Amino acid sequence: MPQFFLNKRLIILLISIIILVSLIGFSLQEKENISRPEQIIKDVVGFGHSLISRPAQGIAGFFENMQDVKNTYTENQKLKARLEGLAKLEKEISDLKKDNEELRDVLKKTDNLRDYRAIQATVLTRDPERWDEKIIVNKGEMSGVKPDMAVITGKGLIGKVISTSEMTATIELLSSENTKNRVSAEIQGKEKEGIFGLISGYDREKKLLLLKDIPVDKKIEAGQNVVTSGLGGVFPKLLDVGKVKEVEMDRYGLTQIAYIEPSADFYDFEHVIIIERLTGKNQGEGKVEE
Structure with a gap:
């Protein structure tokens, strides 16, 4: 009995499919005048098609939009990485240009040091809390550096050596x-x-x-050059210090005070020259030590 009903259902399903296909085929035939049942069948078939196709198109469009968003995000990440790389490259180029210019100034200055021995050095450390006071460079006693030696950059005097170790020296800035x-x-x-x-x-x-x-009897004008005098016995003569900016009397009215605009930049530099003043004993030893 169950087998009979199962076969019956299968037969009914097949007949229904055949009828539906026949109706669809019949509705697709081109006719000038179609009957009312044919119109109803076409409308039902069209409505069913639109009912299924629109959500399907919407779902397909949604996944396409998601893919576009994903592609846009990936391209954006790649462009961002390139921009970050360009920014880093620009900073490196800028730093190399600055370093190159500073070294050129140092080399020009050492060419003019006829009566001194110039020891070229690089800044190792600089305390952020005492930025304007002291620096440590990578040349020390092994390179002939001693306390009280003058220190300059390519632009002018910045300070003097106050202590040394075998490999380093501490420099106190004029600031x-x-x-x-x-x-x-x-x-x-x-x-x-x-x-x-x-x-x-x-x-x-x-x-x-x-x-x-x-002295109060000395006439000083703004713009006059200021150099080391060499009278201290340690610093050589004619190292560039700066220019007179303004002059005033001290608070007791006994001497004058001149405000000097430094030639050197005390804030931003990486390379320095330590100057050993040559005397009669070591005058033939003048050279630039790399």
């Missing part, structure tokens, strides 16, 4: 607040007699060096 960090200097002018004073102190607000102990 330090240590008032004992003094340098004998000369203001160049038209007068036959030099105008001498001591560089002692730094005005952080004005970013100017203080040249003190200048």
Whole structure:
């Protein structure tokens, strides 16, 4: 009995499929005048087709849009990586240009050091909290560096050596607040007699060096060059310090104070030259040590 009903259902299903296919084929035939049942069948078939096709198209479009979004995200990531690489490359190029210019200035300066031995060095460390006071360089006693030697960049004097080890040296900058960090200097002018004073102190607000102990009878004008005098016995003569910016009397009215605009940049540099003053004993040893 169950087998009979199963076969019956299968026969009914097959007959229904045949009828449906016949109706669809019949509805697709081109006729000028179609009957009312044919119109109903066409409408039902069209509605069923639209009912199925629209969601299918929507789903297909959704997945296409998702793929487009994914492709756009991937391309965006690649472009972002390239931009980051270009930014890094630009920074490296800028740093290399700066380094190259600084080394060129150093080489030009060493060419003019006829009476000194120039020891070329590179900055190793610089304390952020004491940026304007001290630096440590990669040359020390093994390279002939000693305390009180002058230190310059390609632009001018920046300080002096205060201590050394075998491989390093500590340099105190002229911009330090240590008032004992003094340098004998000369203001160049038209007068036959030099105008001498001591560089002692730094005005952080004005970013100017203080040249003190200048006699009151000396006439000083803005723009005059300031160089090392060589009278201290350690620093060589004529190392560039800067130019006179302004002049005023000290608080007691006994001497003048000249504010000097430094030629060197105390803030941004990586390469320095340590200067050993040559005397009669070592004058034939003048050279640039790399």
